[in-house]
Amino acid sequence: MSRSKQQHGLHRREEKKTGGGASPPDIPKDVEKVLSLIAPEADPDDPEPVNLPANQSEGLATAPPGPSKDTPLSVREKPSGSTRKRRGGMERYEVHRRAVEAGLHCGDGYVAVQKFCMAMNMPMIHQKTFSKHKKDIIDNSIKKHEELLEQTRKQVHLTLEEKDPTLPEVKEVTVTLDGSWGKRGFTAKYGFVSAIEYETGMVVDHVTLSKWCKFCAIEEGKGRDRKEWWPEHASECNKNFDGSNPAMEMEGWKILFGRSVENCKMKYVRVVSDGDSKGYKAVKAMKPYGDGVEIKKEECTNHVAKRIGKALLKLKQGGRKAGSLTAVSVKKLQNYFTQAIKNHIGDEEEMKKAIYATLRHCASTDQRPQHSTCQSGKDSWCFVQRAIANDQPIPQHKDHIHTPLRQDVVAKMMPVYQRIVTPQLLEGCKGGTQNSNESLHSIIWSELPKTKFFGLKRMLYGVHRGITKFNLGYSAAEVEGSGWVATKVAKDKDNARVYNAKRMMECKDERKRKKIKAIHDEEKKKKTEGTTYEAGCAALPT
The missing domain is CATH 3.30.420.10 (Ribonuclease H-like superfamily/Ribonuclease H)
Structure with missing residues (x-):
């Protein structure tokens, strides 16, 4: 006998001793706090589960010839057995219930199960059976x-x-x-x-x-x-x-x-x-x-920033002339606006000062710097204030601001800021x-x-x-009657969800830079290509 078969036989004997396969995974503690207060009650009207006779099938439910020592564990557990017997003698099989649940989870319902069965060349359950489940x-x-x-x-x-x-x-x-x-x-x-x-x-x-x-x-x-x-x-x-x-x-x-x-x-x-x-x-x-x-x-805070971003986009003139308002500069101003609010929660006057400082920052040049009201310190978002705090030479504006806003553009933007940045709005900005x-x-x-x-x-x-x-989490949504495999997968999804959330927080600044770069690249391509798609574009002279 090969080594793999010996291991398989040993595994089966261990299952027999312990009364089953691998033990179910632990439910997460935060879920357990809630679920521990709910005790599932048995339905006295539910009869014992009914299994299909050997070698017969009904829809997706298929009975094997009968378990043997070489029968896979997944078959020996009889996932195709009926879950219960209802009024009128109608048997409802667990595999059908799980298929219906899977269709509901996918969002397409019966169509999703139908597509899956078609792709797998499997028999399909009847639509009435689906509806009852x-x-x-x-x-x-x-x-x-x-x-x-x-x-x-x-x-x-x-x-x-x-x-x-x-x-x-x-x-x-x-x-x-x-x-x-x-x-x-x-x-x-x-x-x-x-x-x-x-x-x-x-x-x-x-x-x-x-x-x-x-x-x-x-x-x-x-x-x-x-x-x-x-x-x-x-x-x-x-x-x-x-x-x-x-x-x-x-x-x-x-x-x-x-x-x-x-x-x-x-x-x-x-x-x-x-x-x-x-x-x-x-x-x-x-x-x-x-x-x-x-x-x-x-x-x-995010919706307030979007509000000012949307208002500034209405002033955008295509960015064809140096110093014009572009999608890139609007995105930067929106990010600066959000940061100004979060850095001065509870101090409306400093918040207002910081918001207007971001506008002057984006209009600064080497010849006309406007960074006196920007946040100071080594961790400042302003490259000039950061350089001053670290006793370093002040970098050139073209390396950080690239193309500063023109003064006439800033003059048109100022009424937008004055209309949105009101004392009532700033008082309500608590960082939430x-x-x-x-x-x-x-x-x-x-x-x-x-x-x-x-x-x-x-x-x-x-x-x-x-x-x-x-x-x-997924564990709570799947925990009752789903089986230990489904519970394990749900727990893995919960762990992945927490991991991805932490990862997204850690690379937040990097994602902002990538987003601004993508907008900048797209604007550059549009400027080079000219108008290629808009209403009636085909009728315009080239």
């Missing part, structure tokens, strides 16, 4: 999500109490609030708004709004009188919002603030927001916590961002591609799964 999975997911979200809120309270044991039961917290829609261009039928507690970075509440109900659409299409069918349907209607798409976020604000004390035992007294909706004005007028509690708004909300959105829309239309329940499933992954 999907309904069970989504219903169970909604129940599980509510439990996880409640325990997450408890964990947030415990974390805050560890920092300050004197905090009351209903805590005053800072949240970042933002909304997103299921389709680009404000044409979506669905949208959601999420509230993330700032200290812990966990989603504590969210709401999904729907402008569409399939049953209502069918009945209205038939031309039936609404009075005939609405009374019975009212309690089951999936439509919970009747306004415009842009108004969804404002409505979400009002709902989340209105139930924050009841659901979360929290008062959102400070909120970091982008200012794109009138949500703040709506909740301020609403006074959800009474006249004695003021809700303060803090500006998202909505990066957490943007990250949550990217996770959710990876579950629910914006190019496809979904019903409300499918939308809720994607939102719930995305929030679980955001709060607790």
